[in-house]
Amino acid sequence: xxxxxxxxxxxAALRVWQRxxxxxxxxxxxxxxxxxxxxxxxxxxMGLGLGAYITEMEGIPYINFIAPGLLISSxxxxxxxxTTYNVFVKMNFDRIYDGILSTPINPxxxxxxELLWGATRGTIYGGAFLSILFIFGMGLHxxxxxxxxxxxxxGFMFATIGLLFTSVIKEIELFNYFFTLFLTPLFLFSGxxxxxxxxxxxxxxxxxxxxxxxxxELSRGIFNQVWNVGLLEHLAWIxxxxxxxxxxxxxxxxxxxxx
Amino acid sequence: xxxxxxxxxxxxxxxxxxxxxxxxxVNFEIEPGTCFGFLGPNGAGxxxxxxxxxxxxxxxxxxxxxNGWNVMENxxxxxxxxxxxxxxxxxxxxxxxxxxxLVYARYYDLTREQxxxxxxxxxxxxxxxxxxxxxxxxxxxxxxxxxxxxxxxINKPSILILDEPSTGLDPQARHHVWAKCHELIDxxxxxxxxTHYMDEAEQLCDQIAVMDxxxxxxxxxxxxxxxxxxxxxxxxxxxxxxxxxxxxxxxSDQIDFHESLSDRLLLYTPDATPLHTHxxxxxxxxxxxxxxxxxxxxxxxxxTGRELID
Numbered sequence: 001x002x003x004x005x006x007x008x009x010x011x012a013a014l015r016v017w018q019r020x021x022x023x024x025x026x027x028x029x030x031x032x033x034x035x036x037x038x039x040x041x042x043x044x045x046m047g048l049g050l051g052a053y054i055t056e057m058e059g060i061p062y063i064n065f066i067a068p069g070l071l072i073s074s075x076x077x078x079x080x081x082x083t084t085y086n087v088f089v090k091m092n093f094d095r096i097y098d099g100i101l102s103t104p105i106n107p108x109x110x111x112x113x114e115l116l117w118g119a120t121r122g123t124i125y126g127g128a129f130l131s132i133l134f135i136f137g138m139g140l141h142x143x144x145x146x147x148x149x150x151x152x153x154x155g156f157m158f159a160t161i162g163l164l165f166t167s168v169i170k171e172i173e174l175f176n177y178f179f180t181l182f183l184t185p186l187f188l189f190s191g192x193x194x195x196x197x198x199x200x201x202x203x204x205x206x207x208x209x210x211x212x213x214x215x216x217e218l219s220r221g222i223f224n225q226v227w228n229v230g231l232l233e234h235l236a237w238i239x240x241x242x243x244x245x246x247x248x249x250x251x252x253x254x255x256x257x258x259x
Numbered sequence: 260x261x262x263x264x265x266x267x268x269x270x271x272x273x274x275x276x277x278x279x280x281x282x283x284x285v286n287f288e289i290e291p292g293t294c295f296g297f298l299g300p301n302g303a304g305x306x307x308x309x310x311x312x313x314x315x316x317x318x319x320x321x322x323x324x325x326n327g328w329n330v331m332e333n334x335x336x337x338x339x340x341x342x343x344x345x346x347x348x349x350x351x352x353x354x355x356x357x358x359x360x361l362v363y364a365r366y367y368d369l370t371r372e373q374x375x376x377x378x379x380x381x382x383x384x385x386x387x388x389x390x391x392x393x394x395x396x397x398x399x400x401x402x403x404x405x406x407x408x409x410x411x412x413i414n415k416p417s418i419l420i421l422d423e424p425s426t427g428l429d430p431q432a433r434h435h436v437w438a439k440c441h442e443l444i445d446x447x448x449x450x451x452x453x454t455h456y457m458d459e460a461e462q463l464c465d466q467i468a469v470m471d472x473x474x475x476x477x478x479x480x481x482x483x484x485x486x487x488x489x490x491x492x493x494x495x496x497x498x499x500x501x502x503x504x505x506x507x508x509x510x511s512d513q514i515d516f517h518e519s520l521s522d523r524l525l526l527y528t529p530d531a532t533p534l535h536t537h538x539x540x541x542x543x544x545x546x547x548x549x550x551x552x553x554x555x556x557x558x559x560x561x562x563t564g565r566e567l568i569d
Contacts, residue, residue, distance in 0.1 A: 006334055006335065011368075012335075012366075015365050015366050015368075018362075018365055019351070019362050019365070022354065022358060022362055023353040023354060094351075094352050094353075095345075095347055095348070095349040096349065096351050096352070096353070098315075098345050098347070098349035099345070099349035099350065099351060099363070099410075100366060101315050102313050102315065102338065102341070102343035102345065102349075102411075103338060103363065103366035103367060103414075104334075104335040104336075104338045104339050104366060104367060104368075105366050106334055106335060257315070258315060258316070258317060259316065259317070
């Protein structure tokens with residue numbers, strides 16, 4: 001018997017978001033501190049340490065070169081951690097979804113709620129990182145206002161990527177592959193630490209198909225106020241991929257939880 | 260008097276997982292305000308039927324209506340009218356007792372004021388006042404189950420589904436849960452439960468469907484089931500096989516039927532006293548000889564077989 005799955009409802013999704021916020025409210029003071037230390041350590045270690053040898057990259061101080069990309073990667077880690085390990089535990093170990101799905105909340109609502117929450121966590125990571133960059137005197141101009149919506153969008157995109165992986169795996173150990181073989185290469189080869197133009201043509205083409213690269217380029221453009229059409233192309237890439245992936249992941253979660 | 264319209268109605272309800280027919284063409288109707296029990300061994304399909312009713316498992320074929328809604332077309336509407344207590348506890352371990360109720364209330368779109376009022380009522384009804392701000396992980400099994408039932412009632416559902424409500428509870432906790440169930444039936448809630456405890460079914464259910472291998476093999480009130488499937492009394496004899504055979508041969512015209520098991524002989528009879536006396540007078544040495552009223556357990560084992568089910 002084939003009947004179309006009920007449409008996702010934003011209000012119902014927000015109930016799930018609220019549930020996560022209620023849990024987070026209890027522990028946020030403990031949770032948030034590392035989010036501030038992390039950028040601090042990165043900037044200190046890489047910017048100042050490595051920066052002593054590489055003073056300039058593409059005409060700007062090395063620390064200013066890497067900071068916009070590191071900001072985006074911190075959103076990536078924050079959002080994916082939420083929709084991978086945390087969702088997996090709620091779904092399979094703590095049976096929290098069994099409780100939620102016996103209420104009027106349907107699987108797609110639940111999935112959208114988790115995506116919004118993943119984006120929120122990514123935004124918290126990114127926000128903490130950004131505040132440290134401000135303290136270091138970076139990005140103090142009006143153009144930086146564009147970074148705020150971008151942080152949330154990037155968080156949402158990576159939340160969908162993490163949740164898609166979670167929706168198909170059966171063993172928690174498989175996340176090691178996701179992080180080591182997917183996110184870590186993204187982190188290293190998306191133009192955060194050196195310009196993509198230094199890499200072989202083939203690698204550049206591959207990079208175009210990966211999500212972090214576009215975020216890094218956008219962020220660097222905004223920070224250094226290099227406004228050009230290329231930025232719109234990156235933004236379009238991110239939005240299109242996020243929309244497609246959201247649809248795929250809602251279906252995948254529905255299939256996983258309604259059987 | 261005409262029967263009231265069924266609150267849950269299943270026609271040819273079927274669920275297949277690959278080639279396995281977990282539920283195989285099941286029909287039943289449940290009257291509002293009653294307690295309906297699904298009885299059966301593990302793997303009989305009880306839980307799958309429950310899951311289809313509260314819309315977390317789609318039907319393979321058949322028709323299922325709850326509160327007038329088709330479960331395949333109006334999932335949220337169906338779920339709004341049902342409270343569910345799952346077999347494995349699904350409490351939110353990241354939240355304390357009161358927040359388990361308040362957060363759950365939000366899933367039903369209760370206002371903050373309604374949620375607080377209702378949560379306080381339920382905490383009182385289930386005697387959890389002292390545990391109000393305690394982490395759920397630290398509760399005893401009985402308290403967890405009470406909290407789960409309380410949580411299922413947050414939206415004042417017309418139907419409460421209990422999947423093995425007293426499995427794993429100690430006797431006091433079981434009786435407490437049963438007492439609360441009786442109070443809910445008195446309040447007009449329709450109860451739907453699965454169990455493999457016969458005493459639980461006898462205590463709570465107005466109507467029982469016995470399930471085995473995906474099918475309902477019989478459906479009746481507990482007392483009618485005992486009357487129709489077995490005789491009112493059982494005489495149980497343990498002892499040497501030869502002795503048992505001798506007794507059986509001597510009394511076979513005085514009993515309705517018998518069951519010969521590896522370790523004992525069960526004689527079903529309309530009246531135990533004369534049979535019991537007769538066997539005693541035969542002076543055949545046996546380990547134990549006892550008479551008792553037959554129970555739902557006898558019905559259950561007769562219908563679903565006495566071999567062990569994994």
